[in-house]
Amino acid sequence: MRVERRLSAILAADVAGYSRLMHNDEEATHSKLAELLTDAVNPAIAEHRGRIVKNTGDGFLAEFPSAVEAVRAAIQLQSCINELTIGDAEDRRIAFRVGVNIAARLEGIAKPGGICISASAYDQVHGKVGVEFADLGEQILKNIASPVRTYAVVCNDESDPGSSTRETPGMKILVVDDHVLIREAMRGVLRELKGEAAVILEASDSRQAMCQIEQNPDLELVLLDLGLPDRDGLEMLSELCNRYPTISVVVLSAQQDRDTVMKALDLGALGFIPKSGQREVMLSAFNLIFSGGVYIPPEILNRREPATAPRAAPPPSKAGAADLGLTERQMEVLALMMQGKGNKAISRVLDLAEPTVKIHVSAILQALKVVNRTEAVIAATTLGLGVRHDAR
Numbered sequence: 001m002r003v004e005r006r007l008s009a010i011l012a013a014d015v016a017g018y019s020r021l022m023h024n025d026e027e028a029t030h031s032k033l034a035e036l037l038t039d040a041v042n043p044a045i046a047e048h049r050g051r052i053v054k055n056t057g058d059g060f061l062a063e064f065p066s067a068v069e070a071v072r073a074a075i076q077l078q079s080c081i082n083e084l085t086i087g088d089a090e091d092r093r094i095a096f097r098v099g100v101n102i103a104a105r106l107e108g109i110a111k112p113g114g115i116c117i118s119a120s121a122y123d124q125v126h127g128k129v130g131v132e133f134a135d136l137g138e139q140i141l142k143n144i145a146s147p148v149r150t151y152a153v154v155c156n157d158e159s160d161p162g163s164s165t166r167e168t169p170g171m172k173i174l175v176v177d178d179h180v181l182i183r184e185a186m187r188g189v190l191r192e193l194k195g196e197a198a199v200i201l202e203a204s205d206s207r208q209a210m211c212q213i214e215q216n217p218d219l220e221l222v223l224l225d226l227g228l229p230d231r232d233g234l235e236m237l238s239e240l241c242n243r244y245p246t247i248s249v250v251v252l253s254a255q256q257d258r259d260t261v262m263k264a265l266d267l268g269a270l271g272f273i274p275k276s277g278q279r280e281v282m283l284s285a286f287n288l289i290f291s292g293g294v295y296i297p298p299e300i301l302n303r304r305e306p307a308t309a310p311r312a313a314p315p316p317s318k319a320g321a322a323d324l325g326l327t328e329r330q331m332e333v334l335a336l337m338m339q340g341k342g343n344k345a346i347s348r349v350l351d352l353a354e355p356t357v358k359i360h361v362s363a364i365l366q367a368l369k370v371v372n373r374t375e376a377v378i379a380a381t382t383l384g385l386g387v388r389h390d391a392r
Contacts, residue, residue: 009067009121011050011074013041013098014059016112016196024091032085032094040080048073059096059107067101067117067124074098074115075131075153082113095196106150109139111170112196119149137215138208139201147208170197172218176209177225177252179338181377182275186223186252189282193290206231213240219247224269226253226260227381234263241268250289254381256297271295275381324367324383333360338377 015021021029041060045052050064050073064070078098085093095113099106101121110116117125122133132154138147171194175186183202190200201216203209206228213219222240226233233253240249251264256274264272271289273282274297285295326334329350336346343361347354365371368379 009064009070009101009124011045011062011064011070011098011100012059012107013062013074013077013096014056014107016095016097018058021092021094028092029094032088032092036081036084036094040084041077044073044077044080047076067121068128070100071115071117071121071125071129071153074100075129078113078115097196106148109136109150109200110152111199115153116150117153119151122151135215138211147211170194170199171220172199172201172216173221173223174201174203174209174212174216174219175223175252176203176206176228177223178204178227178229179225179377179381180204181337181373182225182252182381189279189286193283193286205229206236209236213244213247219244222247222249223252224249226251226255226264234260234267237264237269238267248289250286250295256299261297265294265296272297276379326364326367330360330364330367333357334364334376334380337361337364337373338380 015033018029037060042052045062045064048064048069050062050069052060052062054061062070062073064073078096081094081096085095088094097107097110097112098115099110099117100115101118106116106118116136117133126133133151134154136150136152139150173190173194175183175190177183177186183204187200187202190198201212201219203212207230209222209224213222224233224237224240226237228236233251237249237251240247248270249268250271250273251269252273252275253260253264254275256272256276261272271285271294273285273295277285277297288295324331332350333346336349341349343354343357346352347357350357352360361373365373365376368376370376370379
């Protein structure tokens with residue numbers, strides 16, 4: 001009996017701006033998506049010996065016998081989709097983002113109509129699929145501890161309306177924050193303002209941030225958290241403004257006392273956005289900055305300097321479990337939430353049943369007077385609760 005060796009690759013795809021499309025016209029979106037799946041996606045997958053293993057509503061996961069077949073299928077289905085949507089209105093046009101090899105993670109950084117692959121997939125397909133690749137450098141991906149080197153397919157077919165050579169490049173932005181949920185929240189705000197064409201990179205500390213900046217000379221904006229784990233944020237702000245004068249820097253921080261805000265602006269920041277601000281405030285702040293203005297929190301502008309500055313008060317002590325009305329176990333759950341871990345991961349780390357973790361999370365949200373995990377992380381950061389890396 002001959003045993004066939006299987007080196008399978010995963011192609012993950014989702015529809016860019018799916019919620020917006022459904023809001024605009026749910027029935028037409030469903031109908032068009034079904035047409036594209038039938039006429040473009042399914043034939044491409046079948047032709048390259050793949051199979052869909054999961055449908056996700058706004059996308060799918062497909063398994064292939066090799067990375068070469070997966071990338072060839074991705075190129076074919078994107079080309080067919082471009083042809084089938086070429087006459088559609090821009091606000092109704094369906095475009096897939098495709099990632100190969102890292103399952104449902106790489107497609108999140110692909111542009112609409114684009115394809116991203118991992119370094120391991122690139123090593124297998126380079127020179128075998130008839131397209132060129134652009135090195136995107138190391139990217140921070142959700143639930144992946146270390147940065148992953150990624151590549152984007154560059155289409156050279158000028159007749160292809162979705163070709164990378166004809167696409168107007170979007171603004172390239174780097175979000176620097178050690179909390180994964182805050183990076184995700186900023187990604188959502190920036191997508192709302194700049195659209196799906198924006199290229200949003202991430203870094204969790206100053207080392208990763210400097211690597212991203214060196215690898216992306218066309219970077220236009222950096223959102224910088226001052227509370228980085230490996231370096232003083234104001235020191236890094238000063239270096240960025242001095243070494244990279246063409247890159248705009250906006251501070252995003254839980255520290256929002258007048259001295260910190262004014263020092264950041266003096267060092268060259270184009271704005272200072274408190275993490276505690278509501279989403280609407282952040283949208284207004286970014287709109288002002290993108291239009292050429294400088295955003296300063298109104299409470300700082302309205303706060304007058306005293307005639308004689310008193311002796312600086314000692315920094316407020318960090319809130320503890322008793323102050324928040326939480327148990328020590330709930331504080332452990334909160335610490336893991338601040339590391340970006342989901343309920344399943346928390347249940348494994350703390351050896352708890354997942355329903356028990358959900359109960360703890362609900363109690364944490366209630367104690368912090370917030371409605372979701374992202375707001376909980378922001379509130380905890382504002383209270384001075386840093387990430388406890390020693391949490392089991």
